[in-house]
Amino acid sequence: MCGLLALLSASGNAGDYVDAVERALPCMHHRGPDAAGTWHDDDAAFGFNRLSIIDIEHSHQPLRWGPEGEENRYALTFNGEIYNYVELRAELKELGYTFNTEGDGEPIVVGYHHWGADVVEHLRGMFGFVIWDTKTKTMFAARDQFGIKPLYYATTPAGTVFASEMKCILEMAEDLGLGLSLDKRAIEHYVDLQYVPEPESLHANIRRVESGSTVTLTPGGEVLNTRYFKPQFPVQQVPAGQEQQLFDRIARALEDSVEKHMRADVTVGSFLSGGIDSTAIAALAKRHNPNLLTFTTGFEREGYSEVDVAAESAEAIGVEHIVKIVSPEEYADAVPKIMWYLDNPVADPSLVPLYFVAQEARKHVKVVLSGEGADELFGGYTIYKEPLSLAPFEKIPDPLRRGLGKLSQILPEGMKGKSLLNRGSMTMEERYYGNARSFNFEQMQRVIPWAKREWDHKEITAPIYAQSQGFDPVARMQHLDLFTWMRGDILVKADKMNMANSLELRVPFLDKEVFKVAETIPYDMKISHGTTKYALRKAMEQIVPAHVLHRKKLGFPVPMRHWLAGDELYGWAQDVINESQTEDIFNKKEVLEMLKEHRDGVSDHSRRIWTVVAFMIWHGIFVEHRIDPQIEQRDYPIRL
Incomplete structure (x- = not known):
């Protein structure tokens, strides 16, 4: 789990931008505090921040590889984890290839040499990567099927730049001649949906490689996007009397996925809430780590915490459990920092407690498992x-x-x-x-x-x-x-809030082999017997404690409605709105009136107010340069 930066020069002068690359890398120091490195030739300049998880002493990036007679033909920067790297390495060795490391990055570039762009079909994991072929003068970039790992890009007069964090591109904008202006269409989409949908960003000239897509380009050429992940959801029926076979397939696929997701040379923990998804993951992970640590978060307000249920689950599956309680004051104080880490705002209040539980988990482990994706794959909403x-x-x-x-x-x-x-x-x-x-x-x-x-x-x-x-x-x-919702909200907050704390989050439900099974479940086995995720619940009957198995889905409850109407956050939100320099975007008088209506009980505007307030704080950091996010690891401002 790391942060990558890659520039393909339009004019064969990539060396002129190495200083800019080095200056931009600290913007994502949190993604990889263990090591940093750069590499360049005439056409390409790469930068990298590393969070060492596998093959810690080696597998440094940017990584060079080439076949016999063409040593160092390729350069790779890679963010993520490939969980079938052991099997891929063995397969490629059988085909005659040699390896210089024991890590999970090298099989990507060796596989690219052998399969070309189809290498993505062989990868089981989460990834955003860029490969430069010095022989064909071709750059190839890709994101995983579901969009677990981010990859931003911008085409500039100097060339095309890719980065794991938009902040790196903003930092280099002046050097690259990249004009910065806000995209009003993206702003409206954000206000409408509470996240910025792919491939947009709030900056008009910065975009994202979409989930399940690849990019190919040459110096000075166009960015050519190709989608490789196309869900089919084939219509199938389970013959009467064969339901258990389906449940067994689900259980086997998920158990195998968790086993693969436990591969690491560091300690792996697990998040644990009150729901079936994270409980299933933690229970399966316990089989591979008897000393598994689990983590949860909640609030002091009654009815807005799953801490007690999570603690009961932890006791039932036999794991040590650690809890972080978040106060309204902590919540408000953390929002500017969180908006900085996000790159683009996401108006999901559960971002904040996730940030705090990740912060707590990082004191004990370097990797955690979580239950994201189960609702989308198994019909949980x-x-x-x-x-x-x-x-x-x-x-x-x-x-x-x-x-x-x-x-x-x-x-x-x-x-x-x-x-x-x-x-x-x-x-x-x-x-x-x-959902949003x-x-x-x-x-x-x-x-x-x-x-x-x-x-x-x-x-x-x-x-x-x-x-x-x-x-x-x-x-x-x-x-x-x-x-939409999963890659725009769920996976953005999962990646950004955990990487903000230099913590790698792994999501075993979002595994290509698990999806192959989930994709074939007929709708009456998802929504059945008055519940959601019926087939998953049946598959987990022998794994998940009974008190969780049929518990109603709650999401992650945050007392935002109460806080914005009360002393906790009403005055804070009012100050944010009054101080924001967004008159060209918002009718601030109407926003303040909406806040008052919410306080007076005229209407529940909590989600709408939070959507606007989150944007205003983001704008105060990235556009007005008025709000200091107080990022401890940086000692200089981003040049916007």
Whole structure:
């Protein structure tokens, strides 16, 4: 787990930018505090920060490799972990290749030499990497299937630059001649969805390599993107009497994934909440590490903590458990630092406790496992039940359905059936936009008057829905979440908050072999018997403690609604809004009025307020240069 930086010069003068690369590396020192290095030739300049996990004494990067007679033909920078590197190394040795290290990075570049761009199909892990071929003058970059590891890029007059953190590109912007301006379309998407969807960033000239995609380019040439990961969710039925075989396949795939994810030359721990996902991972990890440490976080406010359930789970599976409680004061004080680490804001309040539990875990371990991805793969969100409840509407002629929708609009707010009629009148593409929409269009225009309806969430969701034609209804929702909420929120906060603390997070559910099984589960084995993730729960019956197995999903509860209405955060939020220099973006008077309405109980605006406040703090750091995020490891400001 590391941080990479790679520049492909447009003019054969990469050496002129080595100083800029070296100056930018400290921006992501937290991603790799164990070592740093650079390498360059006439065309390419690489920089690297290393968090040493596997083959600690060797496998330093940038890594050079070449076949016999072409030694050092390739240069590699790689962020992530390849969990099948042992098997890949053995396979490539059988084909006659030799290796100079025992790490998991070298099989990538050897595999690239042998398979070309198809190497990504052979990798089982999380990754963002860049390879430079000095012979063909070709640069190749890739991200893992699900987007666990980030990879930003920008094309500039000086060339194309890739980085694990956007801050590195911002630091080099002046040297590279990169103009910096905010992307209003991306801002609207952020306010609408509470995250910036891929491939956008809030800076107009900086983009992200999308999850499950590769990039190829040559000096001065175009950035050519290719998607290699295309979920299929094949429609299958489990024959009567063969359900247990499916449950066994799930259990075997997950157990194998956890075993592979435990590969490390350092201590591996596990996060543990009150839900089935992290509990299953921790219980399986315990089989490979009898002295496993688990970690959880929560709040003092009653009803907003899973600490007690997690402690009960830890006792049931026999692991030592460590708890971090976060106060409102700690929460508010940490937000500027967290926005700096994020690169782009994510308006998910659970980011903050995740930052603190990662900070606590790093005192004890260097790697943790977690349960991200289970909901998207196995059908864990309650909203996935909706196609079943709305199925009768599918039989109603379209004009009549639309009429029911119009009727719902004139029914009084709060009247029973109003919401059902409204949602039943819409197609799935119209009603389901993922888990995170903060504002409808009318609410958005209240706080950003320049909002354009053509820039709303459907601009993001429509192409994804187009790819899922023929999938069952639940699979269509899962497919949408894989390419929106999961990679835009879940995996961003997982990567950024853990790497902020130089802690490697591994997610065994998001494994290509686990997905091969999960992809084939029929929808009635995901949403069944009044619960979600039915097949996963059945598969984990002998692994997860009974008190967790059928527990209702809670997400990660944060008392934001109460804090913003009370003494804890109301005055703090008011100060953030008043001091923010974002009048060209927000109608601050309306934002303040929305905050007051929330305090007075007129309406619960907590998610909307948090979305705006998070952006304002981000803007205060990266645009206004007014807010100091107080990053201890840096002793100079980013030049923006």
